[in-house]
Amino acid sequence: MADQEGTPQKSLGTDVISPSKTLYSTPSTSTSGFNSGNDMSPPWDQGWQLFIPASIQDGSSRFGFIENALSEGNEQKLIEVEEQCKSLVNECEEGSDERRWLVRQLVEVRLKIQEKKDEDVSLKATVRLVLGHHMQLQDNNLNNTKLQCDRCCAAIWAMIHSWFRCIDCDYVCHTRCLSLITRACVHVAVSERPEYELRICPEVGLASSQRFKCTECNTPVTFTIPPIVTCFGRYTPQADQSWSEPRLCDYSGFYFCPTCHWNTSAIVPARVVHNWDFEPRKVSRAAQQLLRLMAEKPVLILKDLNPRIFGLVEELSVVQGLRENLLQMKRYLSTCDSAISEHLMWQLGSRQHFVENAHSYSMQDLIDINSGTMLPFVNQIHESFAKHIKKDCKVCHGRGFLCEFCHDPEVLFPFDPAVYSCPNCLFAFHNSCWLEKGNDECPRCLRIKQRHSRLSIPQEDDFS
Ligand SMILES: [Zn+2]
Ligand SMILES: [Zn+2]
Ligand SMILES: [Zn+2]
Ligand SMILES: [Zn+2]
Ligand SMILES: [Zn+2]
Ligand SMILES: [Zn+2]
Structure with missing residues (x-):
């Protein structure tokens, strides 16, 4: 079948082609030779032939990068390879075997890119908007992660369950629980109002404000009925099964049902700001998610909140x-x-x-x-x-100051210890020299003021 002596092999069978190379073996009615038409036309128009030039088959790794990109499936890389392929095609002699082979590879690369784009579109189609959450269908069914559904509290086994995760706040739930979500996405709240509740556990009252219902999902909640002791012994009256135990969220002060409050602990900002108390307290799931999303936001102005x-x-x-x-x-x-x-x-x-x-x-x-x-x-x-x-940079060092009061040759910087720095012009003096002089105005500011009044131009920051 194939000529082993260096002439291009023109086998039609798959016997010389590895399975990965038979991807686009579009059936052809022609069984001999090549289509002599435009070799950039799609393979199915060319009487597509499964053919690998000997120069490439010989193990020349010159074009190995194409196959690597095809097997890796990285879209960005494929786009780069497409460009390289195009220029290689142009470099090859027209009608040559290499050129035909490269054109075929180019078509494969393009089809793979299209495949990747279609995947992206279908991924986007799996995002559902529910109460501000961007719930994305998870398809990593191969790992055996076990999570807990934020809606029903039951386990989510990635391998057997169909489930969604919010790409903004990490809320997770079974697909069957998606339409039952009652918690709005905390990411929306954090983006719109990045603030903390800074009152310490502002309890609102289960009876008065919440009417014995979970503040998040409205499930009826009540405290356990205490056991009754009679002359026949001690018994606990059975509460209605539909009622569950209320759980106080130390962050918000609201009561929640066990589904919305998992007794997880978190450090509560109000307790830190007012009492420097870092003891973790039990908080609702919503509060826990909010605290996690807020953790790195610099929103606490301590000098105002608790100087x-x-x-x-x-x-x-x-x-x-x-x-x-x-x-x-x-x-x-x-x-x-x-x-x-x-x-x-x-x-x-x-x-x-x-x-x-x-x-x-x-x-x-x-x-x-x-x-x-x-x-x-x-x-x-x-x-x-x-x-x-102070050491490495001549420019910065040159912007240091010499104390005007004692004329010491030591160069001072506003951030040095034992240095007084004028808050207006940043000029630095020895602290001791400044105190010795009493509460006089900074000599540099005085000079600037005099200069401005002489020139009567608007004042501007004179730091240089
Ligand atoms: Zn969310
Ligand atoms: Zn669930
Ligand atoms: Zn609830
Ligand atoms: Zn510098
Ligand atoms: Zn001094
Ligand atoms: Zn000054």
């Missing part, structure tokens, strides 16, 4: 001091080309609010301060920024 707390928690006041320094360092770093190109401020990672203001904290910040992991982190950032400004 006394800085005097009570030493580590918090140290971190606060370092954060104020970081803000002063930002004035150097944000105007220094080398600091910008080195992405120095990226060291803060998700804590960019540390260089946006000195007062906002996220719950995660407070948890880390309490656990002792925050102080080393801020210290390390502080050291790194200071090293750039």
Whole structure:
């Protein structure tokens, strides 16, 4: 059948073609030769032949990347390979065997890309909008993850159940529970109003406000009826089976049924802000999800919420001091080309609010301060920024100050210890020199004011 001596093999059978290469073996009425027409036309128009040029069959890995991309199925990679294939086709001699083979590969790549696009569309079609949730059908049936349905509390076995997950808040439920969801997506609440309940367990009253119903799903709830002791012994009257035990959510102060409150514990922001109390309390599922989504949002302005707390928690006041320094360092770093190109401020990672203001904290910040992991982190950032400004960078160092009062040659920076920095112009003086001078106006501010009044131009930030 095939010529083994280097001439192109023109076998029609599948005997020389691996199964992966028979994908598009469109039946053809022609059994000999090739269609001499336009080789860019679809295979079914060409009297498609299953043919691999010997040069490629010989194990030349030159075109191996095409097959790799086809088997990997990565859409981006396939798009790149499509482009490479196109240019390879153009480079090949017209009518050559390699060219025909490459055209066929190109068609395969294009079909695979289309297949991937269709998959995406069908994936999007599996997202359902329910009470603000974007519930997406999960099809990872091969893993044996066990989850708990947020609606009915029963187990979800990924391998046997059909189930959905909210892509925004991670709410999960069986497909059969999808139409019964009663909890609105907490992600919507968090996006619209990223705030915490900061009253400590503002209990609203099961009877007065909730009328003995779960605040989320309206299931009747009541406390257990106490046992009755009679001369015949002790017995517990049977409560109506449709009633269940109310569970208080320490975060919201509402009562929930056991389906909506799983007795899971979480640190409650109100207790932290007012009492520096990190003891986890039992909260509803909704509160737990909300606390998780809010954890890294810097929405707690502690100096307004509870200014006394800085005097009570030493580590918090140290971190606060370092954060104020970081803000002063930002004035150097944000105007220094080398600091910008080195992405120095990226060291803060998700804590960019540390260089946006000195007062906002996220719950995660407070948890880390309490656990002792925050102080080393801020210290390390502080050291790194200071090293750039005072040692590594001539530009930043050149923007230091000499104390005008004592004319000491030591260069001072507003974030140095024992330095007084004018809040208006940032000019730095030794703390002792400033105190010695009494409450006089900063000499630099005075000069700027005099200059402005002489020139009578509007004042602007003179920091340079
Ligand atoms: Zn959701
Ligand atoms: Zn369920
Ligand atoms: Zn409920
Ligand atoms: Zn610099
Ligand atoms: Zn001085
Ligand atoms: Zn000043």
